[in-house]
Amino acid sequence: MTAALAEVGGGGLRGLGERRVVDPRAHGELLAPQIQRVLADAGKAPRDLGAIVAGLGPGPFTGLRVGLATAAAMGQALGIPAYGVCTLDALGRAAGPGRVLVATDARRREVYFATYQDGVRVTGPEVAKPADVPVDAERAVGEGAVKYSEIFGIPIDDRVLYPSGEALIALALGEIGAGAEGGVLTPLYLRRPDAVAATERKHVLQ
Amino acid sequence: MSDEPLVLGIETSCDETGVGIVRGHTLLADQIASSVEQHARFGGVVPEVASRAHLEAIVPTMRRALDEAKVTLNDIDAIAVTAGPGLAGALLVGVAAAKGYALAADKPIYGVNHLAAHVAVDTLEHGPLPEPAVAMLVSGGHSSLLLVDDLTAGVTPLGATIDDAAGEAFDKVARLLGLGFPGGPVIDRLAREGDRGAISFPRGLTAPKDFAKHRFDFSFSGLKTAVARWVEARERSGEPVPAADVAASFQDAVCDVLTAKALDACREHGVETLIIGGGVAANSRLRLLAEERAAKFGIRVRVPRPQLCTDNGAMVAALGSHLVAAGIAPSRLDLPADSAMALTSIAVAG
Numbered sequence: 001m002t003a004a005l006a007e008v009g010g011g012g013l014r015g016l017g018e019r020r021v022v023d024p025r026a027h028g029e030l031l032a033p034q035i036q037r038v039l040a041d042a043g044k045a046p047r048d049l050g051a052i053v054a055g056l057g058p059g060p061f062t063g064l065r066v067g068l069a070t071a072a073a074m075g076q077a078l079g080i081p082a083y084g085v086c087t088l089d090a091l092g093r094a095a096g097p098g099r100v101l102v103a104t105d106a107r108r109r110e111v112y113f114a115t116y117q118d119g120v121r122v123t124g125p126e127v128a129k130p131a132d133v134p135v136d137a138e139r140a141v142g143e144g145a146v147k148y149s150e151i152f153g154i155p156i157d158d159r160v161l162y163p164s165g166e167a168l169i170a171l172a173l174g175e176i177g178a179g180a181e182g183g184v185l186t187p188l189y190l191r192r193p194d195a196v197a198a199t200e201r202k203h204v205l206q
Numbered sequence: 207m208s209d210e211p212l213v214l215g216i217e218t219s220c221d222e223t224g225v226g227i228v229r230g231h232t233l234l235a236d237q238i239a240s241s242v243e244q245h246a247r248f249g250g251v252v253p254e255v256a257s258r259a260h261l262e263a264i265v266p267t268m269r270r271a272l273d274e275a276k277v278t279l280n281d282i283d284a285i286a287v288t289a290g291p292g293l294a295g296a297l298l299v300g301v302a303a304a305k306g307y308a309l310a311a312d313k314p315i316y317g318v319n320h321l322a323a324h325v326a327v328d329t330l331e332h333g334p335l336p337e338p339a340v341a342m343l344v345s346g347g348h349s350s351l352l353l354v355d356d357l358t359a360g361v362t363p364l365g366a367t368i369d370d371a372a373g374e375a376f377d378k379v380a381r382l383l384g385l386g387f388p389g390g391p392v393i394d395r396l397a398r399e400g401d402r403g404a405i406s407f408p409r410g411l412t413a414p415k416d417f418a419k420h421r422f423d424f425s426f427s428g429l430k431t432a433v434a435r436w437v438e439a440r441e442r443s444g445e446p447v448p449a450a451d452v453a454a455s456f457q458d459a460v461c462d463v464l465t466a467k468a469l470d471a472c473r474e475h476g477v478e479t480l481i482i483g484g485g486v487a488a489n490s491r492l493r494l495l496a497e498e499r500a501a502k503f504g505i506r507v508r509v510p511r512p513q514l515c516t517d518n519g520a521m522v523a524a525l526g527s528h529l530v531a532a533g534i535a536p537s538r539l540d541l542p543a544d545s546a547m548a549l550t551s552i553a554v555a556g
């Protein structure tokens with residue numbers, strides 16, 4: 001979970017602060033306070049924001065929804081656009097030139113993946129078992145690539161593991177600069193909900 | 207302009223995305239987006255489907271509520287949100303959104319208890335709560351009897367279902383009779399054409415031996431099984447199933463137990479007001495029977511109108527308004543969603 005603040009102008013951005021916590025259980029509790037802290041550290045208030053950028057995943061659904069609900073609500077309250085970007089794109093861009101496979105851990109022994117040419121996505125994002133991923137790249141990045149390195153059979157660059165908040169903002173520079181209208185923030189689920197009926201509905205509520 | 211607090215409430219504990227706005231005890235807006243149709247083919251709520259629907263619905267529902275109340279987020283004095291109990295993933299969407307609104311608009315946030323909100327909503331219809339009162343909450347998710355001494359401090363659970371929720375029993379019997387989901391409204395409608403004395407179904411936990419341990423608890427699982435057996439026996443013998451009689455007799459068994467136990471709780475605790483909430487409170491037989499029986503003991507029954515009985519944002523706003531008026535401190539921005547939130551906690555402590 002990452003919250004980053006940057007000043008955007010002249011086609012570039014200047015980072016003002018970034019905070020990261022790796023604790024999947026804590027999203028719901030900690031994201032809003034973390035945003036508040038990043039703003040306060042930079043001497044800013046929410047009303048100083050001109051746009052919000054949020055990673056649409058793919059990734060764990062619960063965490064994504066917390067991020068997107070928070071971003072959408074803040075955008076609505078402040079009357080500013082909120083832009084969604086594919087989280088894998090931040091890794092693909094950070095991986096640099098050449099043909100690169102980005103793979104993150106999708107749990108259930110699967111990976112989320114996409115292929116990039118010089119930082120630009122050419123296929124994906126998709127979800128699959130590592131053995132079923134069509135590998136068409138010279139190297140791979142991401143924690144999914146590290147975890148299943150033997151299966152992919154290409155060199156792994158383990159310096160690019162998590163997307164930075166600043167990289168997400170960079171992905172939306174064009175829209176921010178153009179003052180584009182914000183979109184509906186829907187996670188890149190890539191999986192259908194498990195179609196099993198809830199047999200014991202809200203049982204805890206008795 | 208009134209100096210009563212203007213409070214916004216957000217509810218996402220199950221399958222309804224609700225945003226309500228109240229000023230004091232006055233309801234200004236009550237907007238709901240329901241994902242019930244997406245769950246119908248599963249015969250119950252699918253948590254992941256509900257969570258996805260909440261995220262899609264929260265921003266447009268908020269817009270409609272603000273428009274309906276003709277206010278902006280800047281005008282709001284406090285934001286209340288259901289922190290629990292409920293479906294964990296569904297609660298998280300509402301809590302995250304509430305935090306986003308609170309942070310961006312610089313407003314205090316109250317993470318509140320969903321069941322207490324079902325009680326507080328009655329203030330929008332009938333004014334301040336007489337305390338103490340007994341509240342009976344009956345829906346697809348809850349069947350609880352509560353003693354309400356002080357709705358700002360905590361509520362004492364007197365009893366609850368030990369198996370199915372009352373509304374769940376309606377859903378299951380409706381499915382058995384091929385009537386669809388949710389079962390409450392269809393059974394209520396069909397029961398009007400049936401004879402409620404036609405079949406004698408069991409009344410769970412009403413035997414003398416249950417008095418000591420389960421005086422105020424409910425059980426609907428045995429009733430559901432009895433209905434299933436009765437219907438199957440009919441089908442096996444090749445006779446037609448009198449669906450209206452089954453519906454009426456089943457509904458009467460549920461309402462008989464609910465009202466008898468609720469009024470027993472009122473008398474045991476010397477309480478003169480019974481509040482009924484939750485989706486099953488919309489059941490016509492339940493309302494009638496409760497009023498008939500309460501009248502005999504001089505007990506007043508308060509049931510909010512059906513739209514306020516089912517899950518909605520107005521009830522959360524009503525509880526928030528109650529807490530603000532009582533000077534209760536808001537929760538902190540790191541408040542957790544708690545799928546098993548206890549009734550001893552009306553709001554997440556600040």
Ligand SMILES: [Zn+2]
Pocket residue numbers: 320324345347348484516517
């Ligand atoms: Zn409820």
